[in-house]
Amino acid sequence: MENKLFTPVRIGGLSIRNRFVRSATHEGLADENGFYTERLSGVLTLLAEHEVGLIISGHAFVSPEGRASALQASAATDDAIPGWRETVERVHARGAKIALQLAHAGGNTAVPGAAGPSAFAQAPGKKECRALTPDEIRNLKTAFAAAACRARRAGFDAVQIHAAHGYLLSQFLSPYYNRRTDDYGGTLSGRARMVYEVYDAVRNAVGEDYPVLIKINSEDFVPDGFSQEECREVCRELERRGLNGVELSGGIPPAGAALSPVRVQDTADGDKVYYEDAARQLKAVLRIPVVLVGGVRHPAKALSLIESGTCDMISLSRPLIREPGLLSRWLAGDGTRAACVSCNACFRPIVTGRGFSCPRERK
Numbered sequence: 001m002e003n004k005l006f007t008p009v010r011i012g013g014l015s016i017r018n019r020f021v022r023s024a025t026h027e028g029l030a031d032e033n034g035f036y037t038e039r040l041s042g043v044l045t046l047l048a049e050h051e052v053g054l055i056i057s058g059h060a061f062v063s064p065e066g067r068a069s070a071l072q073a074s075a076a077t078d079d080a081i082p083g084w085r086e087t088v089e090r091v092h093a094r095g096a097k098i099a100l101q102l103a104h105a106g107g108n109t110a111v112p113g114a115a116g117p118s119a120f121a122q123a124p125g126k127k128e129c130r131a132l133t134p135d136e137i138r139n140l141k142t143a144f145a146a147a148a149c150r151a152r153r154a155g156f157d158a159v160q161i162h163a164a165h166g167y168l169l170s171q172f173l174s175p176y177y178n179r180r181t182d183d184y185g186g187t188l189s190g191r192a193r194m195v196y197e198v199y200d201a202v203r204n205a206v207g208e209d210y211p212v213l214i215k216i217n218s219e220d221f222v223p224d225g226f227s228q229e230e231c232r233e234v235c236r237e238l239e240r241r242g243l244n245g246v247e248l249s250g251g252i253p254p255a256g257a258a259l260s261p262v263r264v265q266d267t268a269d270g271d272k273v274y275y276e277d278a279a280r281q282l283k284a285v286l287r288i289p290v291v292l293v294g295g296v297r298h299p300a301k302a303l304s305l306i307e308s309g310t311c312d313m314i315s316l317s318r319p320l321i322r323e324p325g326l327l328s329r330w331l332a333g334d335g336t337r338a339a340c341v342s343c344n345a346c347f348r349p350i351v352t353g354r355g356f357s358c359p360r361e362r363k
């Protein structure tokens with residue numbers, strides 16, 4: 001019997017061999033300039049070898065002040081292109097597609113002078129960022145557009161705009177962070193203006209035919225946060241403007257560990273995955289593909305999410321750190337769950353400069 005998980009799907013004009021996405025995962029393996037290293041390229045190549053349909057790169061900063069951490073990949077200058085090109089070629093040779101995730105951390109960066117939509121501190125006791133000026137907002141849109149152009153020139157099949165998890169664009173969307181009183185704050189149309197204008201700038205830069213995706217929060221999971229209803233409205237407007245696909249996530253740092261995008265909560269067979277209800281409701285109002293991330297560990301669950309029409313594609317992050325070969329295993333008919341138990345130990349080696357890895361990984 002044909003397994004629908006391994007049937008092709010289209011995002012815009014892009015044909016993808018199956019329903020699996022490697023969700024953007026900061027590898028902590030770029031060099032100090034933010035350029036791709038042989039090790040980083042090897043990680044992405046291995047995922048392509050093991051049946052991932054669409055690989056989304058770890059978040060790449062579109063301008064230096066938006067850098068979230070050391071050893072993060074850069075999309076801020078043309079110098080990144082040669083390293084990308086080699087990786088893209090290797091990935092394509094193994095039958096996978098690859099998208100670059102475009103990101104800016106906004107008030108959530110460690111750099112001096114960090115700025116977001118408004119002044120806020122990411123956590124009690126942390127330094128407050130300042131509010132972006134109108135000129136800076138204009139420059140940011142240009143930076144996203146320029147980075148998207150670079151991605152296209154390097155051969156990436158698509159770009160994904162990172163508007164989730166409390167990074168810059170998620171900060172604009174969220175009433176929790178965004179207290180602006182100008183055109184970029186206030187009602188949803190004001191808070192979403194930055195996302196719409198970044199999308200339009202990217203679209204103008206890459207052309208009509210190039211797939212542009214967004215990763216967005218289903219909700220922030222804080223009082224006064226971005227809500228599910230608002231998410232649906234923003235996605236509908238982006239679809240009207242020509243967006244090609246949505247990856248649905250959720251949570252911002254003040255939501256706490258239990259409701260963060262990387263929950264330390266293992267899902268058993270049959271459990272709902274993190275944003276399942278929100279995905280079903282979003283899918284009901286969109287025509288473009290919906291990609292669902294967060295907590296998927298069981299192939300039977302992945303299949304039921306696709307067969308029930310909850311989403312069009314399944315996105316995985318931590319399971320593919322522990323088992324880069326997971327999808328080869330599932331394709332070969334092994335129906336046992338991913339070995340990942342969602343413990344987040346994969347972050348620890350990033351912090352110490354060694355790049356992501358799972359201490360429990362099957363060698």
Ligand SMILES: Cc1cc2nc3c(=O)[nH]c(=O)nc-3n(C[C@H](O)[C@H](O)[C@H](O)COP(=O)(O)O)c2cc1C
Pocket residue numbers: 023024025026027057058059101162164165215249261262263293294295296315316317318319346347356
């Ligand atoms: C080590 C690590 C790095 C991550 N980096 C990113 C990133 O660069 N961009 C992003 O949108 N999400 C990032 N995430 C979140 C994942 O894409 C995903 O949304 C989350 O881990 C939930 O999926 P999972 O349960 O399959 O791990 C990261 C997650 C992990 C574990």
